[in-house]
Amino acid sequence: MSDTIFSKIIAGEIPCHKVYEDDLVLAFLDIFPLSPGHTLVIPKEPAATVDALSDDSAAAIGRVLPRIARAVMAATGIDQYNILQNNGPRAHQAVFHVHFHIIPKTEDGVGLGVGWNPGSLEQDQAATLAKQIADAMVP
Numbered sequence: 001m002s003d004t005i006f007s008k009i010i011a012g013e014i015p016c017h018k019v020y021e022d023d024l025v026l027a028f029l030d031i032f033p034l035s036p037g038h039t040l041v042i043p044k045e046p047a048a049t050v051d052a053l054s055d056d057s058a059a060a061i062g063r064v065l066p067r068i069a070r071a072v073m074a075a076t077g078i079d080q081y082n083i084l085q086n087n088g089p090r091a092h093q094a095v096f097h098v099h100f101h102i103i104p105k106t107e108d109g110v111g112l113g114v115g116w117n118p119g120s121l122e123q124d125q126a127a128t129l130a131k132q133i134a135d136a137m138v139p
Contacts, residue, residue: 006042006097020068024060027068034103035111037076041068041100048096049087061100069102078104082112 008014016028019039030038043057073079084101086093105111
């Protein structure tokens with residue numbers, strides 16, 4: 001994996017406003033926030049997408065993500081937020097190092113805007129797809 005701004009932050013080459021750090025995870029304020037308290041949570045492991053993460057790094061993020069969200073809520077006084085995570089350029093990923101955004105949503109609507117264009121799922125197609133996904137699970 002090539003150097004990213006996040007790998008440089010992890011290495012201490014670029015400063016950040018750190019809010020949390022342990023052996024596997026780093027969290028810091030986004031320098032281009034969508035709202036006050038917009039925080040990034042990243043693994044220290046250099047993986048571009050979630051599917052490339054080790055189980056240990058994924059578990060470490062899963063353990064601290066709720067705690068960091070609670071801290072963002074307490075610090076900002078905002079009680080609603082989005083958690084956003086993108087994988088690949090078509091999915092709007094701009095920095096190719098796994099990262100989760102915790103984005104507080106203010107009373108006046110400042111924060112993440114989301115458009116949703118739901119489709120439909122036929123029952124026979126759903127059964128086939130569910131089986132294909134389950135069969136593709138690797139330990």
